[in-house]
Amino acid sequence: MVDTSVCLSGLTLDNPVIPCSGTFGFGYEFADLYDINILGSISVKGTTREPRYGNDTPRIAECTGGMLNAVGLQNPGVDRVVSEELPKLAAVYHKPVIANISGFSLDEYVECCEKISAAPNVGIIELNISCPNVHNGGMAFGTSADSAQAVTAAVRKVTDKPLYVKLSPNVTDITEIAKACEAAGADGLSLINTLLGMRIDVKRRKPVLANTTGGFSGPAIFPVAVRMVWQVYNAVKVPIIGMGGIRTARDVIEMMLAGASAVQVGSENLVNPFACKEIIEALPIEMEKLNIAKLSDITGGAHHG
Amino acid sequence: MKKGLYTVTENRALTKSVFLMRLAGDTSAVTAPGQFVNIALDGLYLRRPISVCDVSEKEITLIYKVVGDGTEQMSRLPEGAALDLLTGLGNGFDASLSGSKPVLIGGGVGVPPLFWLAKKLLQEDKQVTVILGFNTKDEIFFQEEFKALGADVIVTTVDGSVGIKGFVTDALKTLHPSYTYSCGPLPMLKAVYNTSDADGQFSFEERMGCGFGACMGCTCKTKQGHKRICKDGPVLKKEEIVW
Known part of the structure; x- marks a missing residue:
């Protein structure tokens, strides 16, 4: 029997597979498809202080090996997430979840974090400073070391729960931002968010997305994500949740060898709603093939020797 | 919603650009007219949502128009070809x-x-x-x-x-x-x-990511709040529509 369990800041997960925020709703709707309690954890839909409709449609575009989205943080606002969505999830999913929060000002991040930290089924706060689809917020906080440090420090003061900062790949040097977050008290890092991209409808001669640009995700970005996890692993001591284009158990193992302690699966949930289940079922088989007895042992394994 | 493999039993042109395709497989998730299926196609990342034209115990009938790479690929599929479908998507007509x-x-x-x-x-x-x-x-x-x-x-x-x-x-x-x-x-x-x-x-129609309510890619405003065309729609009642 192989051991698939991993540890994130004192929280033991049965396996490292976590559906990514924004690709799994608030989780409970997937409970109709399979027993979601097999999931290591769930990173729930990005939450802001106020309810948000998001961007105009079209919000989705396709490309070779992936897709672009410009949803723009649609969510019912933190009060309803805490009073309705998280309890609904707690009724069908009995493990701690990851609460993903966003904002447009320091105050908003702080208030959102304070409120959501009080929810009993929240095990980790994931501070999203990397959403490319909103203006004057989201990614604006994650593209300079100073602002990343400031928002991490501000949120750190109002929560006792493990704080993971979700980093943007749309920067010159991701390790600078990673180090700034670690210095400001982050317990861990999540990376990568989507890459800023764009498609043009050649018949209409106009951008496909109403928002013009969107976040590029899917298997095509996997090598970028592996490279950035590798770099950040070398730069910080805190654990990393690796994500970006993961679609198989082999991808999970590769991401962990690059330096991830756990992983998130994003876009693949949208084309295969059973993706996480299939990956979790395939993991022990792949581990045996690759002579891995204890999965947590391989984190950063490609860096040694 | 169910995911499964379906076999093309018929695929013929009705007009220059509109085709009829019959697919044999599990039809148990298809419960109302107006629902749709979401079809995985070779080399294309996102599935293609197509409305259900008719259904029997063993077959789903689709009628689709060739408008891009996905439907073009569908139009060339021979009898016997296998397709990966999500079925029973959307609310359908009441x-x-x-x-x-x-x-x-x-x-x-x-x-x-x-x-x-x-x-x-x-x-x-x-x-x-x-x-x-x-x-x-x-x-x-x-x-x-x-x-x-x-x-x-x-x-x-x-x-x-x-x-x-x-x-x-x-x-x-x-x-x-x-x-x-x-x-x-x-x-x-x-x-x-x-x-x-x-x-x-x-x-209603909208560009979709998943087709089953997870990604919020196809949201629209209604008098009863935000609705996902794929999951809370595609059928909306007159009294809830905001143009």
């Missing part, structure tokens, strides 16, 4: 609200989901009128199939080459429906909404 004399209004490839609905309503002994709107004669399909079901069929063409010259609303304004069911391009839906006083249901 046939129970039809009243005794419903009018079904379809424009172009908005016509197919009305076929199973018409069949269902006729089985319930409703007096069903179907208005089929096309641009021109060459684009017409399924006129005879609707007649064979026993529906009163009115065809409109923009160029007047067949039936009433004009739009579906030119036919609709002469009728007194108990209820309307519409599927077609957005301008047509809006025109129907503004033409008929009767209550009704409208099937």
Whole structure:
């Protein structure tokens, strides 16, 4: 029997597979498809202080090996997430979840974090400073070391729960931002968010997305994500949740060898709603093939020797 | 929702760009006319949502128009080819609200989901009128199939080459429906909404990511809050629509 369990800041997960925020709703709707309690954890839909409709449609575009989205943080606002969505999830999913929060000002991040930290089924706060689809917020906080440090420090003061900062790949040097977050008290890092991209409808001669640009995700970005996890692993001591284009158990193992302690699966949930289940079922088989007895042992394994 | 493999049992052109495909497999998740399936295709990352035209115990019938790489690939699939489908997506039409004399209004490839609905309503002994709107004669399909079901069929063409010259609303304004069911391009839906006083249901289209409510890619505003076209729709009731 192989051991698939991993540890994130004192929280033991049965396996490292976590559906990514924004690709799994608030989780409970997937409970109709399979027993979601097999999931290591769930990173729930990005939450802001106020309810948000998001961007105009079209919000989705396709490309070779992936897709672009410009949803723009649609969510019912933190009060309803805490009073309705998280309890609904707690009724069908009995493990701690990851609460993903966003904002447009320091105050908003702080208030959102304070409120959501009080929810009993929240095990980790994931501070999203990397959403490319909103203006004057989201990614604006994650593209300079100073602002990343400031928002991490501000949120750190109002929560006792493990704080993971979700980093943007749309920067010159991701390790600078990673180090700034670690210095400001982050317990861990999540990376990568989507890459800023764009498609043009050649018949209409106009951008496909109403928002013009969107976040590029899917298997095509996997090598970028592996490279950035590798770099950040070398730069910080805190654990990393690796994500970006993961679609198989082999991808999970590769991401962990690059330096991830756990992983998130994003876009693949949208084309295969059973993706996480299939990956979790395939993991022990792949581990045996690759002579891995204890999965947590391989984190950063490609860096040694 | 169910995920499964389906075998193409028929795939033929109805017009120059519109095709009919029959797929054999598990149809148990398909429960209402107006629902759709989401089809995985080789080399394309996102699935392609196509409305269900008809269903039996063993087969799903789809009618689709070739508009891009995905539907082009579908049009070339031979009998016996296997396709990975998500089935039973969307809410579908609520046939129970039809009243005794419903009018079904379809424009172009908005016509197919009305076929199973018409069949269902006729089985319930409703007096069903179907208005089929096309641009021109060459684009017409399924006129005879609707007649064979026993529906009163009115065809409109923009160029007047067949039936009433004009739009579906030119036919609709002469009728007194108990209820309307519409599927077609957005301008047509809006025109129907503004033409008929009767209550009704409208099937909407939007670019989707997942097709089953996870990604919030196809959200629209309604009088009852934000709704996902793929999961809370594609059919919306007249009273909730915000244009």
